[in-house]
Amino acid sequence: MLRWGVLSTANIGIEQVIPAIQIANNGNVVAIASRDLSRAETVASRFGIPGAFGSYEELLASDTIDAVYIPLLTSQHVEWSIKAADAGKHVLCEKPIALHADEIAAIIEARDRNNVLVTEAFMVTYHPQWHKVRSLLAEGAIGKLKHVQAAFTYNNTDPDNMRNILAFGGGALPDIGVYPTVGTRFVTGAEPVRVSAQVQRNETSGTDNYASWRADFGDFEMTTYVATEMALRQEIAFHGDQGWMELTAPFNAGLYDADTVILHSKDHDEVQTFRYAGVNQYQLQAEAIARAVAGEKEEIFTLESSVNNQKLIDAIYRAGETGLWETV
Numbered sequence: 001m002l003r004w005g006v007l008s009t010a011n012i013g014i015e016q017v018i019p020a021i022q023i024a025n026n027g028n029v030v031a032i033a034s035r036d037l038s039r040a041e042t043v044a045s046r047f048g049i050p051g052a053f054g055s056y057e058e059l060l061a062s063d064t065i066d067a068v069y070i071p072l073l074t075s076q077h078v079e080w081s082i083k084a085a086d087a088g089k090h091v092l093c094e095k096p097i098a099l100h101a102d103e104i105a106a107i108i109e110a111r112d113r114n115n116v117l118v119t120e121a122f123m124v125t126y127h128p129q130w131h132k133v134r135s136l137l138a139e140g141a142i143g144k145l146k147h148v149q150a151a152f153t154y155n156n157t158d159p160d161n162m163r164n165i166l167a168f169g170g171g172a173l174p175d176i177g178v179y180p181t182v183g184t185r186f187v188t189g190a191e192p193v194r195v196s197a198q199v200q201r202n203e204t205s206g207t208d209n210y211a212s213w214r215a216d217f218g219d220f221e222m223t224t225y226v227a228t229e230m231a232l233r234q235e236i237a238f239h240g241d242q243g244w245m246e247l248t249a250p251f252n253a254g255l256y257d258a259d260t261v262i263l264h265s266k267d268h269d270e271v272q273t274f275r276y277a278g279v280n281q282y283q284l285q286a287e288a289i290a291r292a293v294a295g296e297k298e299e300i301f302t303l304e305s306s307v308n309n310q311k312l313i314d315a316i317y318r319a320g321e322t323g324l325w326e327t328v
Contacts, residue, residue, distance in 0.1 A: 002027035020282030033059035074169025143242025150180035199320025
């Protein structure tokens with residue numbers, strides 16, 4: 001059983017990741033830390049977690065913990081990923097692990113010098129629906145892929161929410177723009193060459209509240225928009241010369257009746273539906289990490305892939321400023 005510690009009592013941990021680790025078949029949360037000890041104790045009591053610490057440093061110093069989950073503010077991810085690795089802990093860090101691609105090199109160095117696993121929390125890459133899309137593309141189910149179209153939006157105008165605070169790493173691209181880019185790269189195995197984009201910012205917060213981009217992957221292109229001040233929507237479709245397929249709940253999987261991949265034939269005379277009900281992608285992520293730590297062969301999202309994904313996000317920001325095509 002992989003013994004997990006959690007740095008902070010952030011909502012994503014409380015609502016998704018801690019419950020998922022607790023039901024995993026090869027791990028459990030044994031400690032949680034907060035700068036407010038009473039807060040850590042409250043969350044520990046709620047989930048039956050035996051240990052509570054009043055500082056992150058105390059948790060990292062504990063020899064009862066093998067791995068650390070980091071759902072801190074985005075602006076703190078690099079610092080604490082390195083500190084956790086240097087403490088000899090394996091690391092699962094919330095996305096984005098960094099706000100600039102060149103910051104990830106220091107995390108890679110910490111990973112390598114301490115011989116630990118460090119991975120960014122892209123839970124979608126562990127969901128069977130994305131593995132199905134990847135296999136269908138590889139099999140030529142839609143022929144030659146020509147275009148990927150995606151949207152991911154929500155409406156959150158709370159000025160005190162971290163997603164709307166620039167200094168904390170808020171904004172549409174860091175929060176949700178990373179998902180369609182990761183998903184597309186994951187299923188195609190391709191990397192973008194260049195990108196053009198529009199990026200709009202909230203006049204008060206300065207965070208990007210809307211971004212749209214066109215990414216050139218060489219053999220196909222991707223068009224996407226993300227927003228933090230629009231009606232809730234998420235979708236992604238892969239369109240080829242012999243058919244197309246879509247995911248009904250590509251990113252926030254599990255919120256709907258069932259996570260579904262729908263495959264359409266070229267002339268719409270045949271439709272195949274692949275349903276994945278009751279899948280907890282956070283649980284699958286935790287179990288995969290535990291197996292990898294135990295030395296089993298497992299596909300884990302690598303920091304090298306994190307670098308490539310952040311390079312695209314960085315290029316989208318640049319393209320939004322220049323109005324020109326930017327090399328990724």
